[in-house]
Amino acid sequence: MSSDRDTGESTGRELTEEASSPSSGLLSGLALRTLLLSLLLVGVTLGAILLALQAFGQYRATIAELDQQQNRGLATAHLLLQQTEGLVSSSSLLLLASTHFQRREAMFEIADRAEWVGRLVNQLAALRGESSRFDDILAVRQQLMANVAAMQGLVQQRIDLRAALSGDSPPSRASLEQLADVEMQLAAIIRDNRLLSRNLGISVGYHVTAMREQVQGTIDDLNADIARLETLLKASAVAVILAVLLLLGFIQFGVVRRLRRLQASLSHPHPLPEHIEVRGGDEVAHMGAAIRRYVHSINLNEQRILEMNRELNFLATHDSLTRLHNRHYFEQALKVHGEAPQDSTLCVALMDIDHFKAINDNFGHDAGDRVLQHIARMIRQELPDEVLVARYGGEEFALLARDVPLRALQRGLDVLRREIAATAIEVGPERLSVTVSIGLAQQQPGCSLASTVKEADERLYQAKDAGRNRLVAHSPRPSGNEVSL
Numbered sequence: 225m226s227s228d229r230d231t232g233e234s235t236g237r238e239l240t241e242e243a244s245s246p247s248s249g250l251l252s253g254l255a256l257r258t259l260l261l262s263l264l265l266v267g268v269t270l271g272a273i274l275l276a277l278q279a280f281g282q283y284r285a286t287i288a289e290l291d292q293q294q295n296r297g298l299a300t301a302h303l304l305l306q307q308t309e310g311l312v313s314s315s316s317l318l319l320l321a322s323t324h325f326q327r328r329e330a331m332f333e334i335a336d337r338a339e340w341v342g343r344l345v346n347q348l349a350a351l352r353g354e355s356s357r358f359d360d361i362l363a364v365r366q367q368l369m370a371n372v373a374a375m376q377g378l379v380q381q382r383i384d385l386r387a388a389l390s391g392d393s394p395p396s397r398a399s400l401e402q403l404a405d406v407e408m409q410l411a412a413i414i415r416d417n418r419l420l421s422r423n424l425g426i427s428v429g430y431h432v433t434a435m436r437e438q439v440q441g442t443i444d445d446l447n448a449d450i451a452r453l454e455t456l457l458k459a460s461a462v463a464v465i466l467a468v469l470l471l472l473g474f475i476q477f478g479v480v481r482r483l484r485r486l487q488a489s490l491s492h493p494h495p496l497p498e499h500i501e502v503r504g505g506d507e508v509a510h511m512g513a514a515i516r517r518y519v520h521s522i523n524l525n526e527q528r529i530l531e532m533n534r535e536l537n538f539l540a541t542h543d544s545l546t547r548l549h550n551r552h553y554f555e556q557a558l559k560v561h562g563e564a565p566q567d568s569t570l571c572v573a574l575m576d577i578d579h580f581k582a583i584n585d586n587f588g589h590d591a592g593d594r595v596l597q598h599i600a601r602m603i604r605q606e607l608p609d610e611v612l613v614a615r616y617g618g619e620e621f622a623l624l625a626r627d628v629p630l631r632a633l634q635r636g637l638d639v640l641r642r643e644i645a646a647t648a649i650e651v652g653p654e655r656l657s658v659t660v661s662i663g664l665a666q667q668q669p670g671c672s673l674a675s676t677v678k679e680a681d682e683r684l685y686q687a688k689d690a691g692r693n694r695l696v697a698h699s700p701r702p703s704g705n706e707v708s709l
């Protein structure tokens with residue numbers, strides 16, 4: 225039996241350990257899966273942020289490119305103005321040329337400057353800017369080129385006129401007037417060139433300013449876009465992290481902890497329904513309520529089984545009618561005492577109700593049962609608890625007393641016999657007088673308890689034979705209602 229219990233306990237322990245092991249660690253079961261999911265979410269968010277940062281990088285590269293374009297425009301404008309100034313200065317050199325050789329020299333310089341001006345104007349055209357202003361620049365350049373060409377012709381004419389005048393003696397009036405006219409035209413072109421150079425400076429200034437404003441506008445738009453996207457990205461990242469934290473907290477506190485508490489309640493050797501948490505209206509609460517009902521019914525069944533077991537145990541050792549021990553129990557007690565060392569005094573008494581059959585016959589079997597119950601109660605009340613009392617047969621009771629002096633037991637039993645005889649037992653409307661006969665024997669040294677029982681039985685017969693309602697303790701020859709040793 226004990227090995228069965230051990231096996232049962234160890235199986236229970238294994239089941240408890242098995243049930244508790246999967247979620248005993250902090251990073252297991254639901255908690256682990258939640259953490260992995262959250263990490264995945266955070267990973268996806270970080271990936272999105274990295275992609276967005278890459279996009280920002282491209283935005284910034286575009287801004288830097290625009291910035292460079294702006295600087296290139298400024299530098300080109302500066303060079304254009306320089307070269308235009310140079311062109312105007314070279315025109316002055318052309319004005320000083322007194323020979324054709326000097327004129328050609330000056331024209332080389334002017335052609336070089338003119339080429340630079342043309343190239344820079346084209347570069348400027350490739351950059352952004354206000355087209356009307358750029359048209360002004362083109363017009364100025366064309367006018368400058370036309371002026372240079374005109375100057376070259378006039379200077380050539382002036383050299384030729386001066387050469388002709390130096391050969392004539394005296395110089396003709398018409399030649400002098402022609403030279404004066406050439407000189408005036410040259411002076412007018414020089415003035416016009418200066419004016420054109422100033423106008424070009426103004427037009428380039430407007431063009432560059434317009435270009436800068438345009439580029440700066442684009443840069444400002446891009447920067448505003450970046451700032452807006454950055455704010456959006458930061459807000460999204462914070463929102464995702466908060467959502468992940470909220471999700472983690474909800475799963476940890478709303479699910480995992482409650483499941484652990486449920487598991488702890490059920491891990492108890494005897495779980496009680498009131499210890500099972502059912503707060504809330506979600507699935508975990510519903511599961512808790514179902515488990516609570518289940519535990520309640522298991523506990524009820526267990527209680528019923530325990531009660532049935534107690535009743536079965538009781539019925540195995542007791543008589544159901546009188547609630548006294550039964551004959552089987554009495555005989556087991558005799559066996560136990562018989563095997564024990566013989567260092568104590570043991571007495572056996574057998575008590576039988578007189579003419580019990582007549583009670584059954586006259587008042588019915590139920591009345592007989594009531595009488596049996598009444599007599600059993602009186603015996604149990606009268607005798608000390610140490611005396612074992614059993615229903616031995618139909619209307620017969622057996623008593624086993626240990627370490628009770630025979631005399632005292634004899635006195636006690638006789639008092640009981642008298643009380644029974646003096647008591648009117650109420651059975652329905654009837655009041656019945658009942659008597660009992662008793663046989664009493666003490667275990668003799670070297671004799672078995674079975675022989676003591678036999679001896680008590682013999683004495684009971686003697687009591688019956690002697691007229692009933694008496695106690696026979698030893699002598700086969702009873703005198704009066706009591707026979708003593």
Ligand SMILES: Nc1nc2c(ncn2[C@@H]2O[C@H](COP(=O)(O)OP(=O)(O)OP(=O)(O)O)[C@@H](O)[C@H]2O)c(=O)[nH]1
Nearest residue numbers: 576577578579580581582584589590592593618619
């Ligand atoms: N009511 C009831 N009667 C029982 C029970 N067990 C046995 N009896 C009856 O008890 C009676 C015993 O009768 P007998 O053995 O003739 O003895 P008696 O009538 O008492 O006569 P004496 O013992 O000689 O005085 C029988 O009629 C049995 O049927 C029981 O549990 N209830």
